[in-house]
Structures are given as structure tokens and as C-alpha cells.
Amino acid sequence: MKQIDPVDEYGHINDTYRVTFENEQGVKKHYILQQMNKSIFKNPVELMENIVGVTEFLKRKISANGGNPERETLNVIPAKDGKPYYVDSEGEYWRAYVFIENTVSYDLIDNPEILYEGGLAFGRFQSMLADYPAKTLHETIPGFHDTKERFETFKKAVEEDVCSRVDLVRARTQFKLVSDMEHKWKVMENIVKKYM
Numbered sequence: 640m641k642q643i644d645p646v647d648e649y650g651h652i653n654d655t656y657r658v659t660f661e662n663e664q665g666v667k668k669h670y671i672l673q674q675m676n677k678s679i680f681k682n683p684v685e686l687m688e689n690i691v692g693v694t695e696f697l698k699r700k701i702s703a704n705g706g707n708p709e710r711e712t713l714n715v716i717p718a719k720d721g722k723p724y725y726v727d728s729e730g731e732y733w734r735a736y737v738f739i740e741n742t743v744s745y746d747l748i749d750n751p752e753i754l755y756e757g758g759l760a761f762g763r764f765q766s767m768l769a770d771y772p773a774k775t776l777h778e779t780i781p782g783f784h785d786t787k788e789r790f791e792t793f794k795k796a797v798e799e800d801v802c803s804r805v806d807l808v809r810a811r812t813q814f815k816l817v818s819d820m821e822h823k824w825k826v827m828e829n830i831v832k833k834y835m
Contacts, residue, residue, distance in 0.1 A: 641667070652676050657738060669738035670716065674731055675724070683732035685777035687723045690734075691715055692775060693768070700767045710739055787828075794821075 642659040654674040661667050675683045694715060698708040708714070716735040718725040725733045748754045782788055797805055 643672070646671070652679050658735075669740065671736040671738050673734050673736075675734060677732065680779055682777070682779065683724060686779045687715075687734060689776050689779060691723045693771065696771050697764075697767055709737070713737075 640658060641661040644657050644659075646655040646657050653676050656672045658670045658672050659667055660670070675686065677683060680686045690713065694713045697712040701708040701711045714737040715723045716737065717723055723734060725735075727733065745753060745757075748757070778784075
């Protein structure tokens with residue numbers, strides 16, 4: 640190992656590091672190493688089962704479509720025991736991925752073309768997972784994907800406005816925060832009922 644650098648800009652949940660190895664010929668290879676946050680993810684083993692299941696499924700789809708699975712999805716690096724995670728002497732869970740070189744990540748987007756390309760990529764991702772056996776997934780954070788409950792929590796936070804930020808958001812976005820979203824939620828709910 641040649642170098643290890645914290646990667647603070649890529650998230651606030653897990654502790655993330657970029658690890659650099661260099662071979663005898665001076666060729667460098669980078670990896671992402673993460674300490675999983677057990678206060679958020681109470682069962683890291685199930686979390687990693689989900690990630691491995693989804694990424695392996697995606698790799699097969701990407702390969703079948705002539706794509707490059709080394710660049711188009713995460714590649715989990717198993718520990719020496721073959722598990723997709725490592726548990727240290729303090730009971731902390733770690734995972735590693737191949738670092739995808741020559742990529743760009745955006746926190747804020749002010750270019751409509753980049754936003755469009757992001758939407759296309761997300762659509763491709765969703766399309767590839769359309770026939771994934773979702774019942775095999777573990778619920779790693781209870782209620783996290785309960786959109787209706789999360790929306791109710793959001794509405795309550797807007798009503799209470801404990802940090803006095805609602806007017807600031809409303810002024811910046813120029814939309815009726817809750818009523819617009821309430822309408823969109825009902826439309827989505829009707830679509831789901833009709834087609835699911």
C-alpha cells in the first residue's frame with residue numbers, strides 16, 4: 640500500500656478512504672475502502688448481501704448488452720475469507736470496491752445537459768433492475784423506502800419549521816412546497832395502484 644486518503648466529499652454516513660497501491664513497475668491502482676456506519680446500518684451483513692446481489696445482477700445485464708461491468712457498476716472486493724466485508728478486532732465492518740478511474744461526480748448541477756445525462760443514467764439503472772427479484776432484498780433501514788410515511792414526516796417538518804428555513808426554501812424554489820408535492824404524490828399513488 641502506497642497511500643490512504645480520506646474521501647470526505649462523498650458522503651456523511653460511512654467513513655470513506657481512497658487507497659492507492661503501486662506495483663513493482665510503478666503502476667498505481669486505486670480502491671475505495673469504507674467503514675460501514677453500524678448506527679445507521681444495524682445489519683451490515685444484510686446490507687452487503689443486497690449490494691452483492693444487485694451488482695452481480697447488473698454485471699450480467701451490462702455484459703449481455705456489450706457494456707463494461709468494470710466501469711458501469713460497483714465491483715466489490717471480497718475479504719480473504721471470501722465475504723464481501725471484513726470485521727475488525729473492534730467489531731467494525733469494512734467493505735472495499737474497485738475505484739472507477741477517470742470519472743466525475745457532481746454535488747451541484749448547473750448545466751442542463753449534465754442533468755439530462757444523469758437522468759438517462761438513472762433511467763438505464765432502473766430499467767436494468769426492472770426484473771430483479773426484489774423479494775430477495777433485505778430491509779436495511781426499516782421504513783426507509785416507505786415514501787408515503789416519509790412524505791408525511793416531510794409535511795410535518797414543513798408545518799413545524801423548527802429551523803425557520805421554509806420561507807428561505809420557498810423563496811429560492813418559487814413553488815408551493817407542500818401543496819405541489821401533495822398533488823404529485825397523489826398522481827404517483829394512482830399510477831402505482833393502476834399498474835402494480
